[in-house]
Every structure is written in structure tokens, then in C-alpha cells.
Amino acid sequence: MRIRRVTVLGLAVATVFGGGVTMVAPTAQAEITPVQSVGAQLPVQDFRAIELDEDRGRLYLAQGVGGGLPLVVTDLDGKPETRVDSVTDISDLALSDDGSTLLAAQGFDRVTALDAQSLTVRATYPAPKGACVFNVEPSGDKVVGGFRDCGIGSGGLLVWSAPGTAPVVYTQGPNYEPVIDASRGAPGLLVAGDTGISPVTTYVIDVSGDSPRIVAHRDDTGENLEDYALSPDGSEVVETTGSPYEHHSYRMPDLADATTYPSGVYPADAAWSGNGSTVAVGRSQTGSFDPDVLMYAKGSTTPTYAVDFRDGDVLWPGTLLVNRAGTRAWAVSYNDVYQDTQLLHSFGIGHAPNPPATNLGVSASTGSGSGKGTANITVTWTSPISVGQVSSEQYYWWITASTNGGPEKEIWRGNMNSTGRYNLSYSLPKGTTTLRVRFHDNEGWYPDGYATATVGGK
Known part of the structure; x- marks a missing residue:
């Protein structure tokens, strides 16, 4: 088994000086070895959002609007607990500050x-x-939703003071496709900006009164806004934008500069631990063996x-979650080819993730009559999800046959097909034949594997 160690060294930030000269300087000097995670498949058909309920040991999963799919509840490892069939077509989820209420943006209406x-x-x-309200945040005694224009004339914010009442429609801040976040430590305040418009303008909006008002705004805080993560005490907001390649x-x-958390390309998400001690930052489209979450x-x-x-x-934006103590985090990934499968990753200094594992198998049987001299062989390889979720060309296997303790003879080699299963036949000599199958991941991510089967000849 080949052991691969990966280090993150000096994630760099580019600084432009007069004359157009670009200098690259390291911002994180320490080495760190990323822990590998394969994740576990989520029990959903059309994943859209995830929320953590640490008190009840739950994860809430939204399945999107239009298909009539229900709210799904799992344990903290992603194992199904229940479905709420009466609540369907959800685009976003948020737990109230006191943890007693789950808010669901439902049906865009x-x-x-x-x-x-x-x-x-x-x-x-x-x-x-x-x-069309598509996201939601609690802020103090208000419920705030971001909406897109579906005929009203603009995007913006909806601010409800009570259920069953008409909201205040606010379009003086973000008014295209708002990204919003709030914090129990800053009741009545909201951080907001528009995705789909670059450069980004970030707003701090007070929604505590009868009419929202802008407390502060900052122009040009990046391009291609993905997410805001407001700290639990309300003192710091981490912005995720496609550019620059770091989390500011x-x-x-007042939106004055605070810490820049190095991440590299391409920033995709950020989240705080419940106690405010830890910031998790994620990125997408990373290269082979590069960390996805720091x-x-x-x-x-x-x-x-x-x-x-x-x-x-690839990390699904908006899915990073961190527990109160900062010792365990969750994230959802999807494969950039097979986007209909989402994997839940759970990891941290207090919780080891699902590691790469090679489960290789081989079985063989003989036919009857004239087929007694032929071995029908099946080779399988499985992991937490099917091999079909990644390129089959990555996985290389070969098989040998040894009869009556004699030398091994290679009878086949090649790439595992997309199902993780391969069938072949072999003409058996007289005696007892031992089949040995070996597996190798050309990328070095999965460990090498080995399995045997024994079959009698004519």
C-alpha cells in the first residue's frame, strides 16, 4: 500500500504594486496534512440546503422546489430518521436563535x-x-427572506414582524438575488449582498424597526458572491466570493477590514462554530490532493x-456547518460528472471522517456439462459509494491464476468498469485453481487491494 502525504504550504496572496508588478507572498506558513474523506450518500433526490440541529442530534435536508419532495431529517451521520411529507418544495432552511423553530423557505411563495x-x-x-422568496434568516424578532423578481419588479428582502401578516418589501439594498445572514449575537442586524452582480456591494441592514435601514455598506468586496457567515457574537462577517482567492x-x-483567512481557488463557503472560536472555509474545483475545507x-x-x-x-456552496465546540464539521459534495449524487462529509479534530477504503472481491463458479471446465469469474470493488461516481480509468486491476500450487499466470488486466464490477471466463486446467485479483488506484487515493477465490477444474 502506497502512503501519500499532502501538505499545505504557504497559501499565497497576490499584491499589485505600481507599474503592474505582481508579487506573491505567503500568508500561511505552517504545514498541515489534509485528512481524506469519502463521505456517505445522502438520502435525497434533489438536494438544495442543509441545517444543523446539534441539540437534537439532527440534520435537516431540503430537496428543492417543483418536485413535491419532502423535508428529510437524518442523524448527524446522515442516516435517515424521518420525512416530513406535509412540508415539501423547500429551497432554504434556518433554525431560530433559540433552536425551537425551523424556518423553511417553501414553494417560492x-x-x-x-x-x-x-x-x-x-x-x-x-x-x-x-x-419569489428563496432563502430565509431569523434576526431578532423578525423573519427575513431574500426574494427574486417573479413579477413584482425587483428582487430584495421581505421582513415579517409576525406570521400571517404582510411583510415589509425592501429593495434599497440588494435588489437582484440577495444572499443574507444573521446572528443571535446581533439581533435585528442583517448582512446582505447580491449574487449575480459584480463587483459585490456588502450591506449591513437594521431590520429591527418598522422600516429597514442601511447601517453601513462597502463597495467592491469581491466578485461572484457565494455566501456570508456572521459570527455568533455578531462581531465579524466572513465573505465568500469567487474572487479574490481568499476569505476576507x-x-x-462598520465593515472595516478584519482577518483574511487563506483558502486559495475557488472560495465556495464559510461557517463559524457555535462558540465563535473556529472558522471553516471551503473551496471548489480544487486540484488533485488539495484540501477542500480548511x-x-x-x-x-x-x-x-x-x-x-x-x-x-466538489463542495456544494452553503453547506458548511460547524458544531458549537469547533471540533466537528459537516459539508456536502457532489461529483462534477454525476451531479445527482450528494455525499455528506463529517470531519474535524474530534470526529474522524469516512476514510478511503478498498473492498475488493472475487468469486468463481463452474458451469455444468460441457461448461465444467470453464470458470465464470466476477470481480467487484466497492467503496462508501459506487466506483461509477468517478472516472473508471482511475482504477486498475489484474487477476492471476495458479493451479495446484504452481506459478501464477496473469489472465486479465484493465480498468474497472463504471459499475465497479467485471465479469470474465477462464478455461480451467485439471486440479484446483486459485484466482488472485489485485487493485490499484492510479491516483493513489484509495489503498491497494487484494482478494482470492478457489475453484476446481474438470
């Missing part, structure tokens, strides 16, 4: 409040016609933990 314990519907917050954070509420202590530019998904597995 309302926000539904569920009792987090019983998962029964408590209340509904209706959106006005033409405002800003002090609240974890930092607040204010530090040296990572304390890193995790690597398989080559081809």
Missing part, C-alpha cells in the same frame, strides 16, 4: 415555521405575489485542520 421538536407546522409567513472578513457593523482559529491565518475530498468531488 412563503416561509413555513415548524416546531423543531415535533416537526409540525406552527405558522406561515406569506410572500406577496411576484416576490469584516468587522461589524479550519482556522478565529483571527488566525494558520489552519488547524484540513480535509480532502476525492478528485472530482
Whole structure:
């Protein structure tokens, strides 16, 4: 078995000086070896959002709008617990600050409040016609939704003071496709910006009164906005943008520069631990053996933990979650070829992820009559998900036959097909034949494998 160790050295930031000269300087000097994670397949058909309920040991999964698919609840390892068939077509989820209510942006026309314990519907917050509400955040005693223009004339924010009432429609801040975040440590404040418009303008908006008002804004905070992550105490917001290739954070509420958390290309997400001690930053489209998620202590530019998904597995933006203590995190990935399969990764200094494992098997049987002299052989290779989720050309295997203890003769070699299964036949000599199959991952991500089977000849 070949052991591969990967280090993250000096993630770099480019600085442009007069005359157009670009200097590259390291921002994180310490070495760190990413831990490998293969994840576990989520029990969903059309994944869209995930929320953590640490008190109840649950993950809530939204399955998207239009297919009538229900809210799915799993344990913290992604194992199914229940489905809420009465609540379907969900685009976003958020747990209230006190953990008692689960808010679901539902059907693009309302926000539904569920009792987090019983998962029964408590209340509904209706959106006005033409405002397609697609995300939701609690902020103080208000519920805030971001909406797209579906006939109302603009995108923007919906601010509800009570269920069953008309919201305040606010379009003076982000008014195209808002990205929003809030924090229990800053009740009544919201961080918001528009995705789909570059450069990004970031707003801090006070929604506590009868009419929202902009407290601060900062122009040109990056391009291709993905996410905001506001710290639990409300003092710092980490922004995720496609450019620059690092995670900038800003002090609240004035949006002055705070820590820059190095990440590299391409920033995809950020999340805080519940106690505010840890920041997790994620990126997508990483190269082979590069970390997909890095974890930092607040204010530090040296990572304390890193995790690597398989080559081809891409972090789903907005899915990073961290527990209160900063010892365990969750993220969802999808394969850039097979996008209909989502994997849940769980990892951290207090929780080892699912590691790469090679489960290789070989079986053989003989036919009857004239087929007694032919071995029908099946070779299989499985992992937490099918080999078909990545290129079959990555996986190389070969098989030998040895009769009555004699020398091994190679009878086949090649790439595993997309199902992780290969069938072949072999003309058996007289005696007892031992078949030995060996497996090798050309990328070196999965460990080598070995299996045997014995079959009698004519």
C-alpha cells in the first residue's frame, strides 16, 4: 500500500504594486496534512440546503422546489430518521436563535415555521405575489427572506414582524438575488449582498424597526458572491466570493477590514462554530490532493485542520456547518460528472471522517456439462459509494491464476468498469485453481487491494 502525504504550504496572496508588478507572498506558513474523506450518500433526490440541529442530534435536508419532495431529517451521520411529507418544495432552511423553530423557505411563495421538536407546522409567513422568496434568516424578532423578481419588479428582502401578516418589501439594498445572514449575537442586524452582480456591494441592514435601514455598506468586496457567515457574537462577517482567492472578513457593523483567512481557488463557503472560536472555509474545483475545507482559529491565518475530498468531488456552496465546540464539521459534495449524487462529509479534530477504503472481491463458479471446465469469474470493488461516481480509468486491476500450487499466470488486466464490477471466463486446467485479483488506484487515493477465490477444474 502506497502512503501519500499532502501538505499545505504557504497559501499565497497576490499584491499589485505600481507599474503592474505582481508579487506573491505567503500568508500561511505552517504545514498541515489534509485528512481524506469519502463521505456517505445522502438520502435525497434533489438536494438544495442543509441545517444543523446539534441539540437534537439532527440534520435537516431540503430537496428543492417543483418536485413535491419532502423535508428529510437524518442523524448527524446522515442516516435517515424521518420525512416530513406535509412540508415539501423547500429551497432554504434556518433554525431560530433559540433552536425551537425551523424556518423553511417553501414553494417560492412563503416561509413555513415548524416546531423543531415535533416537526409540525406552527405558522406561515406569506410572500406577496411576484416576490419569489428563496432563502430565509431569523434576526431578532423578525423573519427575513431574500426574494427574486417573479413579477413584482425587483428582487430584495421581505421582513415579517409576525406570521400571517404582510411583510415589509425592501429593495434599497440588494435588489437582484440577495444572499443574507444573521446572528443571535446581533439581533435585528442583517448582512446582505447580491449574487449575480459584480463587483459585490456588502450591506449591513437594521431590520429591527418598522422600516429597514442601511447601517453601513462597502463597495467592491469581491466578485461572484457565494455566501456570508456572521459570527455568533455578531462581531465579524466572513465573505465568500469567487474572487479574490481568499476569505476576507469584516468587522461589524462598520465593515472595516478584519482577518483574511487563506483558502486559495475557488472560495465556495464559510461557517463559524457555535462558540465563535473556529472558522471553516471551503473551496471548489480544487486540484488533485488539495484540501477542500480548511479550519482556522478565529483571527488566525494558520489552519488547524484540513480535509480532502476525492478528485472530482466538489463542495456544494452553503453547506458548511460547524458544531458549537469547533471540533466537528459537516459539508456536502457532489461529483462534477454525476451531479445527482450528494455525499455528506463529517470531519474535524474530534470526529474522524469516512476514510478511503478498498473492498475488493472475487468469486468463481463452474458451469455444468460441457461448461465444467470453464470458470465464470466476477470481480467487484466497492467503496462508501459506487466506483461509477468517478472516472473508471482511475482504477486498475489484474487477476492471476495458479493451479495446484504452481506459478501464477496473469489472465486479465484493465480498468474497472463504471459499475465497479467485471465479469470474465477462464478455461480451467485439471486440479484446483486459485484466482488472485489485485487493485490499484492510479491516483493513489484509495489503498491497494487484494482478494482470492478457489475453484476446481474438470
